[in-house]
Amino acid sequence: QVQLVESGGGLVQAGGSLRLSCAASGRPFSSYTMGWFRQAPGKEREFVATISRTGGTTTYADSVKGRFTISRDNAKNTVYLQMNSLKPEDTAVYYCAAKQTLTSTLFMTTPSRFDYWGPGTQVTVSS
Secondary structure, eight states: OEEEEEEOOEEEETTOOEEEEEEEEESOGGGOEEEEEEEOTTSOOEEEEEEOSSSOOEEEOTTTTTTEEEEEETTTTEEEEEEOSOOGGGOEEEEEEEEOOOSOGGGOOSGGGOSEEOOOEEEEEEO
């Protein structure tokens, strides 16, 4: 089992940047594929990005491709989401998620694929 805690959310103007962090504790972090999802008020939770256990493979939602970067530091048990050129439509609660799996990140794009979740961190982008 793994416990996840997100941080780094906040209020930022459109065009600005934020870096989210997700700290993990429990089983070896390097055994987990990690993902970021987000949920805006009144909407379903949606995929943002995933990263493989070694960090060698990443997959992004089309809506964030070229603006967001997912990365991980297995020595620090942490996954990051660098968010640049933020837009008001990026406003949401952002969640990190974990799954022990060998499945390619290309197929780890739905919430049901993941077993463990953090409590979330709010990101608000003002226009």
